[in-house]
Amino acid sequence: MVTLLGISGSLRKGSLNTALMQAAAALPADGYRMEIAGINGIPLYDGDLEEAEGIPAAVTALKEKIIAADGVILFTPEYNNGIPGAFKNAIDWLSRPSSDMARVFGGKAFALVGASPGNFGTLLSQNAWLPVLHTLGCRTFSEKRLMVSRAHTLFDADGKLTDEATAKRLGDLLAAFAKFAEK
Numbered sequence: 574m575v576t577l578l579g580i581s582g583s584l585r586k587g588s589l590n591t592a593l594m595q596a597a598a599a600l601p602a603d604g605y606r607m608e609i610a611g612i613n614g615i616p617l618y619d620g621d622l623e624e625a626e627g628i629p630a631a632v633t634a635l636k637e638k639i640i641a642a643d644g645v646i647l648f649t650p651e652y653n654n655g656i657p658g659a660f661k662n663a664i665d666w667l668s669r670p671s672s673d674m675a676r677v678f679g680g681k682a683f684a685l686v687g688a689s690p691g692n693f694g695t696l697l698s699q700n701a702w703l704p705v706l707h708t709l710g711c712r713t714f715s716e717k718r719l720m721v722s723r724a725h726t727l728f729d730a731d732g733k734l735t736d737e738a739t740a741k742r743l744g745d746l747l748a749a750f751a752k753f754a755e756k
């Protein structure tokens with residue numbers, strides 16, 4: 574059984590990306606199981622803090638989840654046509670100490686998905702993640718992409734995905750990514 578881990582890059586309770594990740598985890602899964610995680614509780618990266626106190630518990634816990642998974646899906650928002658700082662900060666912590674980077678990221682299958690109220694559905698932040706994942710030594714999934722645009726119109730008041738076309742694209746991506754992660 575392939576294990577996938579979704580990580581939402583938004584801290585917001587009403588996050589569209591977290592809602593999309595929850596919708597992904599609720600889809601019927603064939604041949605894989607999906608767990609979800611977030612980046613709440615991770616402090617701003619500060620080398621002095623690392624030196625004085627080591628790696629924060631929230632970072633270590635997320636690291637272990639990544640290590641246990643066959644594939645990781647980043648549900649990324651887009652801020653100012655780029656990666657939101659909080660999400661990049663979390664990945665920066667996860668890459669510390671650098672001696673641990675290969676254990677966490679090396680050869681690990683990573684996919685990108687994102688939702689935004691705009692028309693381009695996080696296209697530019699997904700593109701901006703590519704060199705970061707490359708640097709970390711990840712195996713990036715490129716067979717399918719999912720940029721969810723006008724995302725605020727696709728969920729009901731409880732944050733449930735109501736758009737069948739998006740749910741289908743999400744399910745197709747997960748199934749293909751699970752096969753990629755299994756290799």
Ligand SMILES: Cc1cc2nc3c(=O)[nH]c(=O)nc-3n(C[C@H](O)[C@H](O)[C@H](O)COP(=O)(O)O)c2cc1C
Nearest residue numbers: 583585588589590591650651652653654689690691
């Ligand atoms: C500082 C800031 C910059 C933003 N820049 C973009 C942007 O470049 N492209 C975009 O599609 N949406 C942009 N947005 C809107 C976000 O896509 C929107 O707030 C979205 O809901 C954030 O993701 P979340 O719902 O998962 O928190 C921006 C929002 C903020 C707060």
